[in-house]
Amino acid sequence: MRRLRARTRTSSAAATQGALCGALSLCLAATSLPALAAPAAETPAAEPANAKTIGLMRFSGDAAIGSDVRSSVQSEFEGAGFTVRGVAMDIDTAGKKVKCKEVNDSCLEKIAKWLAKGKSEVPYGYLVYGTAAPSDSGELTHVTVYDLNTKTTVKEFDASFTSDDYILPITLPRAMVRAVLEAKNPPPPLSAAEELALSEIDEGPAKTPEELQAEAAALVAASAAVDEMPTEAIDTSGVKVDLKKDFKAFCRNEPRKKRESRDEAPDLRPNCKSGPFWGYWQPRAWVALGLTATGVVATGALYTLGFVARGPYKDSVAMLEASGLSNTNPTDSADYTTMAGDVTTKGNTMRKRFLGGDIALGATVLLAGVLGVIVSQDRSDARKFIKTEKSLKAISKGRIQDFKVAPMIGTTVQGAGLGFHF
Secondary structure, three states, rough: HHHHHHHHHEEEEEEHHHHHHHHHHHHHHHHHHHHHHOOOOOOOOOOOOOEEEEEOOOOOOOHHHHHHHHHHHHHHHHHHHOOOEOOOOOHHHHHOOOOOOOOHHHHHHHHHHHHHHOOOOOOEEEEEEEEEEEOOOOOOOEEEEOOOOOOOOEEEEEEEEOOOOOOHHHHHHHHHHHHHHHHHHHHHHOHHHHHHHOOOOOOHOOOOHHHHHHHHHHHHOOOOOHHHHHOOOOOOOOOOOOOOOHHHHEEOOOOOOOOOOOOHHHHOOEEHHHHHHHOOOOOHHHHHHHHHHHHHHHHHHHHHHHHHHHHHHHHHHHHHHHHHOOOHHHHHHHHHHHHHHHHHHHHHHHHHHHHHHHHHHHHHHHHHHHHHHHHHHHHHHHHHHHHHHHHHHHHHHHEEEEEEEEEEEEEOEEEEEEEEEE
16 A cells, blocks of 8 residues: 555656646647747848949039039049049040930930949949039029939039139038938938927927017007107208308317228318317318418429519610611621620520410419319318217207117017107
8 A cells, every 4th residue: 555655746747847848848838839920120222332432423514503502512522432433424425435315314324334334333423414504694504313213313403603602612512421321221211399499490499478468469569659750851951151250060079080992071170289270171172271381382383483584685686786786787787686686695504594484474373273172172071070060069968859669579679779859
């Protein structure tokens, strides 16, 4: 009986152990089934060998702009990690090589095969070509970036170059590089929060009823301030100008301000040290006065020399008449000729000096007339200047009334408006 019980216990333990092993095996099998059923992760397709190579063709049209654009495009693509290879012809020439009537997708496919030169793969992943327009012509420079692997146009660019534009030659090549990079790795779609932020850029955040009411009240106040402002011109006809009495109030002790350009108004303030008459003179008047004074001196000097030469001339004439010589008497011919020659020489000297004095007198009179006109203009300009200054002072001393400040709110303008009348 003891042996039987022992065997029975042994058999039960063995059965229990077998059941546990079976359950464990089933659990392991069940655990491994999903792993067997799951498909293998997809590996990203490898890029073609030419995916980072740019075929940069020559641009048709203006040679200078085309060369500059090609140079900028090459530098920008190489800076982004691409390899740039130049193609020694433009797109139109390449189209004629493959007998295309127009440049389209089918023509570009033929050009790609022709560029491959019989090989299975095109040496360029992208083709950049276009037409350059002259600078400052108003015409557009057209550039196309074409994907030779996918046989699609990445993007087309139109630009108008000007001689004083230093931004476009930089931004255009960068836009081409960005278009290629985004075509290779498109950006993810906008999230709901990003779309909401973009929509609020133009429309702005929702405003509370209190804010809307405050804006409406501000608009009403601004409209009322605008309606109350006067529209008539300010009358300054009552302002009187007396150059002598107003001299001290507007004269200057410092040097006259020099104009930086001809468009700047001259300094019309009179000089205090020169007095109410000479102080209003502008530099041009002093120049004209100097020339007139020179003419007066020259006139006096020439007339003085003429009168000095007149005495010897009269003496020689008197000597000739007192000699009793005759030009008809052969015996008097030599002496008469000598004395008559002396009269002629001294007479010519006198006449030349008086003629010079007459010319100098005429020039002096003309310069004096110019001086008078200039002085009159300077005094007239001074009157206008003083009248303007006195009018501004009269306005600023208490004629400004009902000064108001009102807010200005609009779709494009926000600020404050000033309103007043005289």
